[in-house]
Amino acid sequence: MVESAPQLTASESSILSSSNLPPIHSEFTMNDRNLLRGLFLLAISLAFGLTSLRYPIGQFSRAGPGLFPLMVSCLLLLIAVITILRSRFVEHLPLGFNIKNISIILASLCGFALISEFVNMIAGIVFMVFCASFAGTASYSVVRNLKIAAGLVAVALAFQKLLGFNLPLY
Amino acid sequence: MDVLHNLAFGFEHALTWQNLMFCAIGCTVGTLVGLLPGLGPLATISILLPLTYSIPTGGALIMLAGIYYGAQYGDSVSAITMKIPHASSIVACIDGYQMTLKGKTGLALFTAGVSSFIGGTVAIVVLSFFAPMLGEVAFLFGPADYCALMLVGFVCVSFVTTGSLVNGMAMCLIGVLLGQVGTDVNSGMQRFTMNLTFLSDGIGLVSIALGCFGIAEITKNLDAKDERTPFNGAIKLMPTWPEFKRIIPSALRGSVIGSFLGILPGGGPVIAQFAAYAIDKKVSKYKDEIGKGAIEGVAGQAAADEAAARTSFIPLMSIGIPENAVMALMMAAFIIKGIQPGPNMIAGHPDLFWGLVASMWVGNVFLITLNVPLVRYWLSVFKIPYSVLFPSILFFCCIGTYSVNNNLDDVFITAVFGLIGYIFLRLDLDPAPLMLGFILGPMLEENFRRALLLSRGSFTSFLTRPISGTLLAFIGLFIVWQIVAFMLETRKAKVAAAQPLPGAELGSQPE
Numbered sequence: 001m002v003e004s005a006p007q008l009t010a011s012e013s014s015i016l017s018s019s020n021l022p023p024i025h026s027e028f029t030m031n032d033r034n035l036l037r038g039l040f041l042l043a044i045s046l047a048f049g050l051t052s053l054r055y056p057i058g059q060f061s062r063a064g065p066g067l068f069p070l071m072v073s074c075l076l077l078l079i080a081v082i083t084i085l086r087s088r089f090v091e092h093l094p095l096g097f098n099i100k101n102i103s104i105i106l107a108s109l110c111g112f113a114l115i116s117e118f119v120n121m122i123a124g125i126v127f128m129v130f131c132a133s134f135a136g137t138a139s140y141s142v143v144r145n146l147k148i149a150a151g152l153v154a155v156a157l158a159f160q161k162l163l164g165f166n167l168p169l170y
Numbered sequence: 171m172d173v174l175h176n177l178a179f180g181f182e183h184a185l186t187w188q189n190l191m192f193c194a195i196g197c198t199v200g201t202l203v204g205l206l207p208g209l210g211p212l213a214t215i216s217i218l219l220p221l222t223y224s225i226p227t228g229g230a231l232i233m234l235a236g237i238y239y240g241a242q243y244g245d246s247v248s249a250i251t252m253k254i255p256h257a258s259s260i261v262a263c264i265d266g267y268q269m270t271l272k273g274k275t276g277l278a279l280f281t282a283g284v285s286s287f288i289g290g291t292v293a294i295v296v297l298s299f300f301a302p303m304l305g306e307v308a309f310l311f312g313p314a315d316y317c318a319l320m321l322v323g324f325v326c327v328s329f330v331t332t333g334s335l336v337n338g339m340a341m342c343l344i345g346v347l348l349g350q351v352g353t354d355v356n357s358g359m360q361r362f363t364m365n366l367t368f369l370s371d372g373i374g375l376v377s378i379a380l381g382c383f384g385i386a387e388i389t390k391n392l393d394a395k396d397e398r399t400p401f402n403g404a405i406k407l408m409p410t411w412p413e414f415k416r417i418i419p420s421a422l423r424g425s426v427i428g429s430f431l432g433i434l435p436g437g438g439p440v441i442a443q444f445a446a447y448a449i450d451k452k453v454s455k456y457k458d459e460i461g462k463g464a465i466e467g468v469a470g471q472a473a474a475d476e477a478a479a480r481t482s483f484i485p486l487m488s489i490g491i492p493e494n495a496v497m498a499l500m501m502a503a504f505i506i507k508g509i510q511p512g513p514n515m516i517a518g519h520p521d522l523f524w525g526l527v528a529s530m531w532v533g534n535v536f537l538i539t540l541n542v543p544l545v546r547y548w549l550s551v552f553k554i555p556y557s558v559l560f561p562s563i564l565f566f567c568c569i570g571t572y573s574v575n576n577n578l579d580d581v582f583i584t585a586v587f588g589l590i591g592y593i594f595l596r597l598d599l600d601p602a603p604l605m606l607g608f609i610l611g612p613m614l615e616e617n618f619r620r621a622l623l624l625s626r627g628s629f630t631s632f633l634t635r636p637i638s639g640t641l642l643a644f645i646g647l648f649i650v651w652q653i654v655a656f657m658l659e660t661r662k663a664k665v666a667a668a669q670p671l672p673g674a675e676l677g678s679q680p681e
Contacts, residue, residue, distance in 0.1 A: 048350075101393055105385060116578055148558055163224070
């Protein structure tokens with residue numbers, strides 16, 4: 001699931017992020033939040049449901065490890081189908097997917113983890129603050145970022161020294 | 171008089187210096203997260219979960235509980251002064267903000283504080299009487315009944331938090347499926363792990379919570395680009411005697427409604443506020459003023475909010491089934507500490523149970539001092555710009571995730587769930603039911619398999635047992651009602667001509 005969900009949505013979002021047009025009221029538009037929700041749920045239910053078929057199902061009286069996830073996936077599949085059907089009856093709402101901010105935030109998280117692993121955590125914190133600030137609304141300010149980073153490093157040091165957190169700070 | 175004796179015993183535990191300190195920390199942090207955008211009680215409790223490894227059990231639970239009910243206080247302050255509710259104080263925006271517009275901010279804040287105090291106190295009385303009683307009932311529950319009860323919880327939470335049964339139920343089920351990742355307890359088989367070793371213990375609770383609530387929430391706030399204007403008006407706190415007299419009846423009504431609704435599955439602060447507000451609008455002596463900035467409009471809902479936040483502990487501690495997402499996290503905290511919440515907890519760990527109950531009242535006293543006389547200082551928190559705030563929240567999310575296992579890989583999992591959480595948000599799917607599903611999922615499976623084992627594979631036991639039969643019938647009725655409501659709605663929309671309402675399903679909210 002962790003694999004399949006982002007894959008699906010990455011392809012979806014690439015379609016969507018390019019279209020910042022006002023809501024289209026045609027019958028078959030992909031940029032429809034309700035329809036996409038149904039498709040997303042469908043993908044999740046299939047990912048889990050098909051995988052659980054690989055595990056022993058057993059009988060009801062002696063359930064195998066695959067039975068319960070299979071049943072839950074079937075329920076989810078039902079809900080996905082209902083959602084898709086219902087999206088045909090209600091007004092289409094566009095999906096407001098802003099790929100810029102979420103990418104910046106995720107990049108700063110992953111950068112933090114990588115830098116903390118290979119250099120140290122103080123460098124990771126500084127990177128995170130500088131990278132994440134690109135997503136901010138206010139103008140980019142190096143001085144402000146330095147101040148925030150210094151403050152957060154101080155907090156991290158306090159966590160390590162006073163609360164006994166095991167942080168690889170330096 | 172047993173209860174009095176037990177409460178005295180509880181205060182003995184709650185009033186040790188150490189526990190007082192934890193209570194104060196919890197309440198302060200709670201108020202702070204209630205005030206600040208982008209970090210609700212759910213995210214905060216999950217950040218602080220790893221911290222609780224190193225502090226004593228009683229103190230840890232007192233602190234986490236303090237964060238939860240403290241956040242309700244803080245939330246109402248930001249709702250009243252700036253019309254920004256973060257977690258639950260949607261109703262406080264109506265009359266509270268109207269009072270601010272009239273220049274009566276101080277009175278509104280005082281009313282909210284005092285009513286919350288009254289609500290909290292009433293709820294604690296209810297808690298100390300009902301929780302042991304309900305614990306006795308819980309002994310009658312078999313596996314089938316537990317399954318049915320959890321399903322009722324899913325249905326109610328779905329409906330209450332998202333307004334749409336279908337969307338909420340989908341999230342619950344996704345949560346249940348995510349809870350399946352890892353090793354199957356009965357057969358020892360690895361499920362959905364994609365041959366990744368770090369998934370064999372399951373997905374970390376903290377990673378999911380921080381991804382879906384922390385990261386996704388930050389990104390949503392960044393997308394919204396809303397500039398907050400901090401409140402700078404004058405605050406005159408002390409009310410006159412006639413004003414004070416108007417607070418009491420509404421607050422008491424709200425407390426009773428809130429205490430009752432808090433116990434029900436799916437209950438909790440949000441629904442309690444709406445109910446209390448609606449009832450005050452019907453029965454209050456000043457009902458014509460409600461909606462235009464009346465004291466009653468603030469008092470009733472604030473009391474109900476606080477009361478429900480506390481009585482929602484009852485199902486967790488007496489039956490062992492959390493009824494909303496925050497309680498599910500609290501349950502995780504109990505389990506981390508090696509305590510299984512449920513009918514045996516009150517008898518087995520009386521010091522913890524009564525200590526927690528008593529600490530709630532101590533917390534009440536802390537909160538009223540923090541939120542009424544000191545409220546001016548809290549309002550300066552709003553002057554922190556979001557561009558400073560969000561890197562800090564991100565930092566706390568990172569540290570929180572890392573310290574669960576001292577493992578940087580967890581940060582990547584959090585990032586993945588941040589993306590998934592953001593997609594959920596954009597698809598109008600509320601992640602709160604997912605949390606409940608995730609924590610109850612393994613329990614649901616366990617009880618489901620046990621029930622089928624006992625009945626030798628027959629599903630009739632779910633219907634013939636009185637408790638589970640009643641609960642399932644309730645779910646059935648609810649689903650039928652939803653379908654009928656949807657059909658009526660679409661027909662009305664068609665009749666009403668070309669332009670149907672956005673999101674025509676019943677009670678759907680714009681967000």
